[in-house]
Amino acid sequence: MAKLSGTPPERIIAAARRLFFGQGFERVSTDLLAAEASVSKATLYKYFPSMNAVFRAVxxxxxxxxxxxxxxxxxxxxxxxxxxxxxxxxxxxxxxxxxxxxxxxxxxxxxxxxxxxxxxxxxxxxxxxxxxxxxxxxxxxxxxxxxxxxxxxxxxxxxxxxxxxxxxxxxxxxxxxxxxxxxxxxxxxxxxxxxxx
Incomplete structure (x- = not known):
């Protein structure tokens, strides 16, 4: 896994892009996304209230x-x-x-x-x-x-x-x-x- 740079929202979007594009939306959990973006789940939800919101941002x-x-x-x-x-x-x-x-x-x-x-x-x-x-x-x-x-x-x-x-x-x-x-x-x-x- 490549280390992501940028603000937490930028890291979340970059990690989500990589995961969604590689696995599809349904296979990506909040736990996996938070780990890939190097953020906590609380930080994930602070910027994106749902996985649909992350998907839309991507x-x-x-x-x-x-x-x-x-x-x-x-x-x-x-x-x-x-x-x-x-x-x-x-x-x-x-x-x-x-x-x-x-x-x-x-x-x-x-x-x-x-x-x-x-x-x-x-x-x-x-x-x-x-x-x-x-x-x-x-x-x-x-x-x-x-x-x-x-x-x-x-x-x-x-x-x-x-x-x-x-x-x-x-x-x-x-x-x-x-x-x-x-x-x-x-x-x-x-x-x-x-x-x-």
Whole structure:
């Protein structure tokens, strides 16, 4: 076990990430997590009232990583397209990681037996991604960079569906280790398809 550095919450999140990604949510106890993070159970509960809260913090931290660097200023249609492409490229690079593929597989396996974990995973991962992407798309619609009869949420779902497509499913099934060979090029193609529709 590698020695973790940082504040207690940072150590808890880092240890939880390693444990959740390696074993899934259900197999990680508070005792194990506290020991891995080098904190007491009281300290664990001081910062996170439940394992679901720890789980949510881990997922939020992962999404923060792939959202970083997405252009915030979108003054022109080209800026808007760049922001969408960048967001998609970051997402696809994130989904290309073998540990993310493995973690998602574990979450899907646990989802039926543990609906609360499934809801938390969906809200933290897919729900937040849809919300953030919807905000970018809303900016494009509000400024006339994109015209569509679909709602903002429908457009976000459509773009996410194009980005992930069957490639991420193939990774879940073990048919490929790298679902997105050229993330930026694939993101660009999907964004251009959306903008032309």
């Amino acid at each position: 997922i939020d931290a992962e999404i923060d990583v792939f959202e970083s660097g997405v252009p915030a200023a979108m003054a022109t249609p080209a800026d808007f397209e760049t922001a969408l492409v960048h967001y998609g490229t970051n997402l696809l690079n994130f989904l290309n990681q073998s540990e993310i593929i493995q973690f998602t597989q574990l979450m899907f396996e646990e989802a039926r037996a543990h609906p609360d974990v499934a809801r938390e995973f969906y809200a933290a991962a897919y729900g937040r991604t849809l919300n953030d992407l919807s905000q970018i798309i809303q900016h494009g619609l509000s400024n006339g960079f994109l015209v569509s009869s679909l709602t903002v949420d429908e457009l976000a779902e459509q773009l996410l569906g194009m980005w992930e497509g069957f490639r991420f499913i193939q990774a879940h099934l073990g048919l490929t280790q790298t679902p997105f060979e050229q993330p930026q090029q694939w993101s660009e193609k999907c964004v251009r398809t959306l903008l032309r529709s």
